[in-house]
Amino acid sequence: MPPTITAFERSPDGGKGLARDTRARWALEEAGQPYQVRLVSFTAMKQPAHLALQPFGQIPTYQEGDLALFETGAIVLHIADRHSGLLPIEANARARAIAWMFAALNTVEPPILEREQTAYVVGGKPWLQELLPILHDRIRARLSQLSARLGDADWLDGGFSAGDLMMVSVLLRLQSSSLLDDYPNLAAYVARGEARPAYKRAFAAQLLVNAG
Amino acid sequence: MPPTITAFERSPDGGKGLARDTRARWALEEAGQPYQVRLVSFTAMKQPAHLALQPFGQIPTYQEGDLALFETGAIVLHIADRHSGLLPIEANARARAIAWMFAALNTVEPPILEREQTAYVVGGKPWLQELLPILHDRIRARLSQLSARLGDADWLDGGFSAGDLMMVSVLLRLQSSSLLDDYPNLAAYVARGEARPAYKRAFAAQLLVNAG
Numbered sequence: 001m002p003p004t005i006t007a008f009e010r011s012p013d014g015g016k017g018l019a020r021d022t023r024a025r026w027a028l029e030e031a032g033q034p035y036q037v038r039l040v041s042f043t044a045m046k047q048p049a050h051l052a053l054q055p056f057g058q059i060p061t062y063q064e065g066d067l068a069l070f071e072t073g074a075i076v077l078h079i080a081d082r083h084s085g086l087l088p089i090e091a092n093a094r095a096r097a098i099a100w101m102f103a104a105l106n107t108v109e110p111p112i113l114e115r116e117q118t119a120y121v122v123g124g125k126p127w128l129q130e131l132l133p134i135l136h137d138r139i140r141a142r143l144s145q146l147s148a149r150l151g152d153a154d155w156l157d158g159g160f161s162a163g164d165l166m167m168v169s170v171l172l173r174l175q176s177s178s179l180l181d182d183y184p185n186l187a188a189y190v191a192r193g194e195a196r197p198a199y200k201r202a203f204a205a206q207l208l209v210n211a212g
Numbered sequence: 213m214p215p216t217i218t219a220f221e222r223s224p225d226g227g228k229g230l231a232r233d234t235r236a237r238w239a240l241e242e243a244g245q246p247y248q249v250r251l252v253s254f255t256a257m258k259q260p261a262h263l264a265l266q267p268f269g270q271i272p273t274y275q276e277g278d279l280a281l282f283e284t285g286a287i288v289l290h291i292a293d294r295h296s297g298l299l300p301i302e303a304n305a306r307a308r309a310i311a312w313m314f315a316a317l318n319t320v321e322p323p324i325l326e327r328e329q330t331a332y333v334v335g336g337k338p339w340l341q342e343l344l345p346i347l348h349d350r351i352r353a354r355l356s357q358l359s360a361r362l363g364d365a366d367w368l369d370g371g372f373s374a375g376d377l378m379m380v381s382v383l384l385r386l387q388s389s390s391l392l393d394d395y396p397n398l399a400a401y402v403a404r405g406e407a408r409p410a411y412k413r414a415f416a417a418q419l420l421v422n423a424g
Contacts (some may be wrong), residue, residue, distance in 0.1 A: 055361035056319050056354065067304040073318055074311035092279040099286035102317065106285055110322040121346055127339035134333055143269065149267035160327050 002034040003064035005075070006053075007209060009039040015210030017203045018178075020072040021060040023169045025205055027076040027162065029198035031083035039209065051076040073105050076162050085161040093158060100156045100163025108146060109170040111138040116173065139179055152194060168193030214246040215276035217287070218265075219421060221251040227422030228388075229415045232284040233272040235381045237417055239288040239374065241410035243295035253422065288374050290301050298374040305370060312368045312375025320358060321382040323350040328385065358377055359395040366404060381407030 005028075007021035021037070028035045044050055045057045053061045054070040062069040062078065069075050077098065080086035088092045115135040122128045146167075150156060155164045171190045172181050180187045193199055217240075219233035233249070240247045256262055257269045265273045266282040274281040274290065281287050289310065292298035299306045327347040334340045358379075362368060367376045383402045386392050392399045405411055 015391075051360070056315070056357050058319075067307060069307055069311050071311045071314035071318065073314035074307065077310065078307050078313075095279060095281055095286065095290050098289065099281050099283045101280075102283035102285035102289075103268070105314065106283065106317040106321070107270075109318070110325065111323065114326050117350070122343070125339070125342065127337070127342070130337065130339070131334070131343070134330075138329070138333075145263075145268050148263070 001065065002036055003028075003062055004036040004038055005060045005062050006038050006040050006050075007059055007206065009041045009044075009209075011206065011210045013210075017206055018173055019059065019206065022202050022206050023072050024060045024062065024075050024079075025202035026094045026165055026199050027079040027086060029201045030085045030165065030196075031079050032085065033079065033083060035056050037205075037209070069125060073101055073151065073166065076166065077101065080162040086165065088158065088161065097161035097163040097182050100161065101166045102162065104166035104170045108142050109173075111135065111142060111166070112170060115139060136179065139174075140182070143179065143183050143186060147186050150185055152185065154189075160196070164189075164193065168199075179183065213277065214248055215240075215274055216250055217272045217274050218250050218252050218262075219271055219418065221253045221256075221421075223418070223422045225422075227419045229418055230385055231271065231297075231418065232381075234414050234418050235284045235378065236272045236274065236287050237414035238377055238381070238411050239291040239298060241413045242297045242408075243291050244297065245291065245295060249417075249421070252291065253357065274359065275382040285313055285378065288378060289313065292374040297375065300370065300373065308369050309373035309375040312373065313378045316375065316378035316382045321385075323347065324382060324385050325353060327351060346386050348391065352394070353388070355395050355398060359398050361398055362401060364397060366401075372408070376401075376405065380411075 008019050011019040012096060051057055053068055063073040069078055087097050092141050168190050217233060217236050220231050223231040263269055265280055274287040281290060299309050380402050
């Protein structure tokens with residue numbers, strides 16, 4: 001029985017691939033693993049049945065036999081742990097790739113998400129125009145550091161890993177802004193991620209749902 | 213050779229234990245592992261030698277033989293992976309404990325940190341009083357969900373795990389606010405974490421540095 005992940009019945013981004021099921025799909029595609037998808041409506045996501053699987057009412061979840069998992073980072077790590085293609089075999093390199101997963105999720109993504117959510121929630125307030133530059137500076141600080149570390153390498157630490165999968169996924173959230181423009185090596189890094197056949201399959205699969 | 217972690221020469225919180233080295237110390241104490249600490253000044257943290265270890269100029273880092281790691285989540289997971297006491301042995305329970313680590317770092321901590329950083333950066337602006345309630349609501353949404361999931365259990369999923377270590381560490385950031393007051397089960401959960409002998413040793417060790 002292949003694992004089942006959940007995804008939005010209708011993604012808020014209309015199929016741009018930014019919903020987090022794309023990350024789980026990408027990991028499964030890199031690992032060459034078939035999977036099933038169960039679509040969940042916004043209403044159903046806040047109901048007890050889904051909250052039992054995902055206490056914060058989000059997607060994706062991951063079910064495989066007796067195992068029910070939530071949190072995209074944990075799902076991608078679980079897939080990477082059990083199949084080849086997403087983590088180096090050598091123990092130290094493996095630990096470093098996992099560090100980049102955490103860096104993507106706990107250091108780089110929070111200010112990026114904060115900007116999205118604040119712009120949405122604060123909406124019409126006149127002071128949004130004073131707040132946004134503060135939030136942009138916080139993002140730029142992280143991008144500068146990441147850009148300096150990546151340099152002219154293809155991936156963050158040796159070959160492509162789950163750390164790159166997560167970091168590219170996080171940076172993709174910036175494509176609708178101009179924030180990546182000052183960091184050509186990061187823009188090229190994101191493009192390398194998008195060019196991977198596994199990413200393309202994951203993207204096409206989520207688009208099929210959301211363009212339907 | 214025991215591993216070496218880095219910590220602030222002088223923590224911005226003056227020894228309240230909220231700097232992230234406390235999380236690494238706590239994990240090492242739960243695992244019964246000795247460790248060494250190298251203190252880093254704010255100036256040194258932004259210099260090339262430290263950035264080579266920690267691309268975002270933060271603490272803690274973790275060095276052990278040939279391995280150099282950054283990101284607290286990765287450091288705690290690495291310790292938990294190699295020693296008993298922080299992760300269940302059974303594979304599914306282990307994956308779920310790791311999911312709680314990611315939930316703490318990617319779902320619960322970001323709005324909490326956002327509130328701290330915004331209050332600091334936005335400072336004197338009159339519209340801070342309009343923004344703070346928005347940020348508080350975002351925190352409360354996560355606390356409500358977490359509280360509902362925890363219920364009257366002692367820990368998030370069976371026995372104490374690295375997931376609880378991380379979640380308690382994240383919630384400790386709220387102790388200086390009144391935000392935990394509406395969630396007695398979460399306040400009791402945090403108190404259970406603080407009561408663990410390993411946490412007490414970690415807290416005392418960081419206090420010794422910062423009260424010096």
